[in-house]
Amino acid sequence: MNAMETHILEVKDVYKHFKEVKAVDGVNFSVNSGEFIALLGPNGAGKTTTVEMIEGIQVPKRGEILISGMTWKRDEKSIRNKIGISLQETRFIDKLTTKETIQLFASFYKLPSSRVDEVLEIVNLSEKKKSFVQNLSGGQRQKLALAIALLNNAPLLLLDEPTTGLDPTARREIWNILIDLKRNRKTSLILTTHYMEEAEYLCDRIIIMDKGKILAQGTLDELLSANNSKEIIEFSTYDSFPNDFFCYDGVYKLVWDERTNSGKLIVGSIVAQLPIFLERINQLGIKLNQLECRKLTLDDLFISMTGKHLAD
Amino acid sequence: MFKNSFIQLILVQIRDFYREPAALFWSLLFPVLMAWGLGIAFSKKPEQTKTIALVLNEHQNTNSFERYITKSTFIKKTDSISGTSFFYIDYGNEKLGITHYIIKPVNNQQAELMIKRGNAALFLSINDSTLEYHFDRYNSDAQLSYLQLSSLFKGEVQLSQQSEVMPMIEKGTRYVDFLIPGLIAMNVMMSVMWGISYTLIENRTKKLLRRMVATPMPKWEYIASHIVARIILCFIEAIIIFSFSYYYFNITIEGSILAFIILFLSGIIAFSGIAVLIASRTAKTQVGNGLINLIVMPMMLLSGIYFSYHNFPDKVIPLIQALPLTMLADGVRAIFNESAGIIQIWKYILILNALGLITFTIGLKTFKWY
Numbered sequence: 001m002n003a004m005e006t007h008i009l010e011v012k013d014v015y016k017h018f019k020e021v022k023a024v025d026g027v028n029f030s031v032n033s034g035e036f037i038a039l040l041g042p043n044g045a046g047k048t049t050t051v052e053m054i055e056g057i058q059v060p061k062r063g064e065i066l067i068s069g070m071t072w073k074r075d076e077k078s079i080r081n082k083i084g085i086s087l088q089e090t091r092f093i094d095k096l097t098t099k100e101t102i103q104l105f106a107s108f109y110k111l112p113s114s115r116v117d118e119v120l121e122i123v124n125l126s127e128k129k130k131s132f133v134q135n136l137s138g139g140q141r142q143k144l145a146l147a148i149a150l151l152n153n154a155p156l157l158l159l160d161e162p163t164t165g166l167d168p169t170a171r172r173e174i175w176n177i178l179i180d181l182k183r184n185r186k187t188s189l190i191l192t193t194h195y196m197e198e199a200e201y202l203c204d205r206i207i208i209m210d211k212g213k214i215l216a217q218g219t220l221d222e223l224l225s226a227n228n229s230k231e232i233i234e235f236s237t238y239d240s241f242p243n244d245f246f247c248y249d250g251v252y253k254l255v256w257d258e259r260t261n262s263g264k265l266i267v268g269s270i271v272a273q274l275p276i277f278l279e280r281i282n283q284l285g286i287k288l289n290q291l292e293c294r295k296l297t298l299d300d301l302f303i304s305m306t307g308k309h310l311a312d
Numbered sequence: 313m314f315k316n317s318f319i320q321l322i323l324v325q326i327r328d329f330y331r332e333p334a335a336l337f338w339s340l341l342f343p344v345l346m347a348w349g350l351g352i353a354f355s356k357k358p359e360q361t362k363t364i365a366l367v368l369n370e371h372q373n374t375n376s377f378e379r380y381i382t383k384s385t386f387i388k389k390t391d392s393i394s395g396t397s398f399f400y401i402d403y404g405n406e407k408l409g410i411t412h413y414i415i416k417p418v419n420n421q422q423a424e425l426m427i428k429r430g431n432a433a434l435f436l437s438i439n440d441s442t443l444e445y446h447f448d449r450y451n452s453d454a455q456l457s458y459l460q461l462s463s464l465f466k467g468e469v470q471l472s473q474q475s476e477v478m479p480m481i482e483k484g485t486r487y488v489d490f491l492i493p494g495l496i497a498m499n500v501m502m503s504v505m506w507g508i509s510y511t512l513i514e515n516r517t518k519k520l521l522r523r524m525v526a527t528p529m530p531k532w533e534y535i536a537s538h539i540v541a542r543i544i545l546c547f548i549e550a551i552i553i554f555s556f557s558y559y560y561f562n563i564t565i566e567g568s569i570l571a572f573i574i575l576f577l578s579g580i581i582a583f584s585g586i587a588v589l590i591a592s593r594t595a596k597t598q599v600g601n602g603l604i605n606l607i608v609m610p611m612m613l614l615s616g617i618y619f620s621y622h623n624f625p626d627k628v629i630p631l632i633q634a635l636p637l638t639m640l641a642d643g644v645r646a647i648f649n650e651s652a653g654i655i656q657i658w659k660y661i662l663i664l665n666a667l668g669l670i671t672f673t674i675g676l677k678t679f680k681w682y
Contacts, residue, residue: 055526056526057522057526057682077528080526080527080528081528085523085526087519087522087523087526088519089519090518090519090520090522090523091518091519091520092518092520093324093328093515093520095327095328095331095332096324096327096328100323100324100327103320104317104320104321104324105527107316107317107319107320107321108317108524108527108528108529109527109528110317132331148523
């Protein structure tokens with residue numbers, strides 16, 4: 001099989017600059033048919049700009065975006081029918097009911113009203129179909145946005161932070177809807193999030209972005225195994241300590257948070273490094289508050305790459 | 313129900329309208345209340361009461377004033393508690409309309425306050441055995457009081473024998489006949505400007521526009537749906553105001569109903585174009601509010617909705633007549649009161665449509681969807 005045919009989306013060397021800010025600064029990736037991809041990054045990483053360029057809402061300054069081999073310039077109409085979208089923080093019309101809102105969007109795709117009931121069923125909003133949008137909870141609004149994204153049975157779904165601000169139960173509900181889609185529809189998905197566990201749970205591949213660039217991409221295992229031999233010593237102290245404290249062999253990196261006096265030490269081997277660490281702490285007379293040793297997670301990886309927490 | 317996207321988009325506007333109690337009040341009930349209130353306030357005019365201040369110094373009393381009047385026509389009443397006397401006299405008759413004058417003795421300061429607060433437009437004083445009238449020369453109401461009082465003081469209660477007053481009470485010449493067509497025209501402007509501009513800007517701030525254009529929805533359909541919905545709503549509003557005026561004030565359309573419908577549509581088109589242009593790039597509803605007011609307020613004041621714009625200086629009248637609301641209001645009045653048809657108002661129709669088309673085209677070209 002030709003590689004071109006299986007790619008539902010190709011993003012080739014795409015740039016987008018706003019005045020001084022390099023929102024997207026040379027991004028390359030592709031999505032296979034049926035694949036779930038997470039764009040992971042802190043606020044301002046360029047996730048939304050990337051997604052909006054794929055959605056045709058923004059135009060890249062340079063580079064090319066192919067959706068099923070088509071471009072926005074030539075095939076705008078066909079692409080619109082090929083993608084399902086949920087934007088960040090769209091507010092629908094307060095005085096319309098859930099069903100009327102979906103009906104309105106269904107009419108844009110010339111879909112029968114049976115499809116409206118279908119998507120209501122898929123996102124578990126059938127009970128709320130007669131409620132006004134203004135009376136929906138945050139989770140229900142997100143499900144409404146998702147229902148609209150699903151309307152046209154698009155092979156490619158683009159969801160921009162579909163679970164931001166939701167409680168764990170509502171988030172889990174949306175995850176289950178998406179997992180079902182993956183199983184039953186073979187839909188491809190690009191999802192932006194700053195929840196690590198969302199990316200881990202839902203997606204086949206994770207793309208970590210920061211400052212408009214892709215820092216790493218791959219499956220969860222690939223990302224972690226690239227840093228396979230690394231382990232973490234996480235600790236906090238009652239005092240601060242000298243800057244040159246960790247300049248010795250075997251420590252890959254220290255992430256130190258001055259506000260909370262806590263740090264993460266990325267080391268080759270806990271067994272080898274922990275005694276040295278404790279000995280030096282002792283010598284300086286620094287009192288430890290907490291100490292934890294464990295394997296590296298995606299979260300640690302992200303922090304070591306960007307120096308930031310995802311939620312920042 | 314309806315699969316057609318254009319009908320769905322129109323339904324959105326209509327639903328948004330009738331599900332919002334505030335919208336129902338402001339666009340349906342409020343204009344009727346205005347028509348009723350203003351119509352009543354200015355049409356029951358045959359009787360009115362005016363207070364005149366009589367300034368007396370410490371050496372004068374009401375007897376000093378009585379020398380200047382023909383006593384038989386005046387009624388003098390003395391307040392038993394304060395001991396002050398008031399003079400009452402009526403001017404006019406049933407045909408002319410009656411003005412009740414109350415002449416109230418006061419001191420200098422009180423008189424000044426009464427003038428400043430608008431409680432009296434004229435005051436009298438006695439100086440070296442001369443009765444003096446004090447009033448603003450440019451206040452026509454005060455001038456009228458002066459003329460009426462001076463003739464009363466001379467004892468001329470009735471008008472000259474050779475002339476007769478014929479009150480105009482036929483339809484078309486009353487104040488409500490002037491007012492109602494103006495209110496119908498103004499309602500079109502308000503309904504269209506707020507209804508279209510505000511909704512478009514709000515949907516942009518809500519990022520709903522952005523979401524909608526990401527579907528295969530044709531862009532013109534979205535904007536056109538607002539205009540069609542407004543046409544429907546404006547006709548409903550006009551029918552309500554008109555029905556009320558017909559039953560309550562007996563107002564009818566003397567001219568061509570077809571001409572009225574065409575002119576009415578032209579007005580909606582003109583204001584829709586302006587509304588789309590205002591909303592085309594505005595990103596905030598607060599800024600939108602200001603812009604809408606900037607357009608709407610001057611026309612409300614200048615276009616002669618409540619009172620004729622012919623009281624403005626002659627130089628600005630051609631400018632006022634070039635305003636779309638003036639054209640619409642004058643046109644509707646001509647049809648209602650002067651039996652006008654399309655021939656008399658075709659110019660208004662042409663200009664209003666051209667204005668709508670031009671502003672709409674510019675608005676659509678510069679329209680910011682996200």
